[in-house]
Amino acid sequence: MAEHQHEPVPYKTFILIWVVLLVLTVVTIAVSRIQLDALNIWVALAIASIKSSLVVFIFMHLRQESKLFKIGLVTLLVIVAIFIGLTFTDVLYR
Amino acid sequence: MTKIALKNTGFYSESPRSGILGWLLSTDHKRIGIMYLFCIVTMFLVAVCLGLALRLELIAPGPTIMGPQTYNATFTVHGIIMIFLVIIPSIPAAFGNLVLPIQIGARDVSFPKLNLLSWYCYIIGAVLAVIAIFSGGGAPDTGWTFYVPFSTQTTTNVNMAVTGALMLGFSSMLTGINFVTTIHRLRAEGMGWGRLPIFIWTLYSTAWIQVLATPMLGITLILIVLERVFGAGLFDAARGGDPILYQHLFWIYSHPAVYIMILPGMGVISEIIPTFSRKPLFGYWAMAISSLAIAFAGSLVWAHHMYASGMSDFAILIFSFLTFIVAIPSAIKIFNWVSTLYKGSIQLAPPMLHALAFIFNFAIGGLGGLALGAAASDIHLHDTTFVVGHFHYTMFGGTGFAFFAALHYWLPKFTGRMYSHKPAVIAWALLFVGFNVTYMAMQAVGIQGMPRRYYDYLPEFQTLNVVATVGSWVLAVGLIMMFVNLWNGIRKGTPVGKNPWGSATLEWSIPSPPPLENFGEKDPVVTKGPYDYKGVIADEY
């Protein structure tokens, strides 16, 4: 049975992404040494989200997958956000 | 039709291995489904006996047949078995496996080996749960909810029970992964999304919940074990923990889990009602979408179990509001079933009777749920036997009756034999009456203020408790009669053809019992909808 397979991603792309990830790691450490109060955690989370999108889309080939895979991921993220967000309605207002 | 021994027909006769190994190592979805069915019914009967014992204890105030510790252990084990070993896998794992691939025109699920692994997880979980009763510091006495701090302090065998529940969660999750993938990838040619039977839609929604909610149970249970081993204080307020967060984590899984329990039951009913009304299902897309909507909305409401826990008033407000939203898609379903019945040529065969009982019971359970969803009334009703009555109405009166309906509907397909209808109808009547007497009485006494999970009660509650206990005996007689009748049907019932009920879904177009790989040489091509009864004729039996 013929199977749809992905085009190989060139080594170069992967290595480039790896370099970006390392740079972002340095950035996140550097930023964390600056006192921004509550903002620190949001910046850290933002950088972590960028890093993970790179891993998910490039390293994990999500870019090459069909829509179904992407919808699934969005569903997951929405659910996780609901779980965390609604728990805050309790903890923050006690 | 001539009678041939069951083991010489259909998929029972075709297996690469013979004897018991042909079952234990089989990756055929039908064999796995039958194995699940067998285990689930066995566990159900065990837990029913425990339930009857609880009811017997409550026939009079004070200790009658057991003391407090035994009572605590009994309701805990009854709850654990009923929830994790019976109701959660009942319809999805047993009938999902039997029916799903055939209804979408596939030869098996996407990952047959994973399917078998999932069954083994179930068995390991079951064995651990049973061992937990008889070993260590005695049977767990925490209730099936394992609330902290008691669950991290009691000396009973919570560790093993929790590990068992973890394995059962794993089993359920793997089944979910398998079903989502199967429904996406293995639909036959022509089986578009608009032609999926509603049973498939509900299994699909359920499978997503199994994937996205079950791991939360996993981590919660892991944390209990870690807490018991290390004594770290994760949920101990004095050490920076928060006992209410345990309840959040637990219900983040366990509320969606009630939709794992009920959605497939709704799917079964959605197959049976049109078949026995000889009418297409009313509002196909409303039914399909409301299944997804229930699954999604189910993830928004978990803290309605916690109004009395001490969580914030703001959260109570939000969760109470959200809870009422879930009532909408559930009500849509009830309306659509009733509209399907309207002006149909209704045939009161046993599956249909159970389906109608489902609608009746589930409506009562659902409305009771609204009383519990409203924070004001819940503060009064919380932890009374009203709650126990309510969830038995939804889980037993709902899913349980849907399971019985599924047994009466599909067993002839998978055994090729028809049970006798008269005892089936009498058993149904006993079940219906016994069930309603038992749990209506429990709801009533709950409103009067009788707390749940106690072996004892004040004398003024006795009348209703006696009624409930007598009801449970009627229920028991009905159960015995039903299972005996089904068993006789399997062994010596009249052989049936492909389509005894005149249904239009795919499983009725192949022999009963179906052959290995279901469809013979050629893959099926689907050309009509699941409820298109034009030209469909029921076989005589």
Next chain:
Amino acid sequence: MSIEHRDDTGARFGMWLFLYTEVILFSGLFILYAMALAKYPQEFAEASHKLNIYFGTINTIVLLTSSLTIALAITAIQRNKIKQTLTLCIVTIVLAIVFLINKYFEWSAEISHGIYPGSNHMAELGPGITAFFNLYYFTAGLHGVHILIGGTLIGVVAAMVAKGKVTSDRYTLLENSALYWHLVDLVWIFLFPLYYLIL
């Protein structure tokens, strides 16, 4: 009798679904973290300082690199370069081991300071710091278990590559274990700033 059915996309989709379950598993711990952080921001910053940022950074680099090597292994097998594939798998496993050794030293240092779940010293540090370290140990511990599983998985698949059971036109197993490995990396991408870098 049985008709050979092959569905690589289905297999990958199944793996993604499994990864979702892993994300939810960890999200339970992250929920506990978020709630405790909201309650004890000062104590969390203080506790975070007690963690050794060098260990954390090195392990971040190790994991990112291992993610790279296993991603490269996929390209290698697609191009039918079996030897390269094997080398890359082995490098990944070695990096996994480096990560665990690093973790071992980090944890022994902390434990020798009396910081571990249920210790007496922790009780003296107060509720906020205790909450931090409890969560830190359980999250990092669960993550460590995943490293072990992922490394083993890659080892098994590498053996299958060597035996010719996983080939350039049938490599879903390698892809799926790579996906698992990336997930382990993803968890760490969040774990690292949340535990080592809060100020």
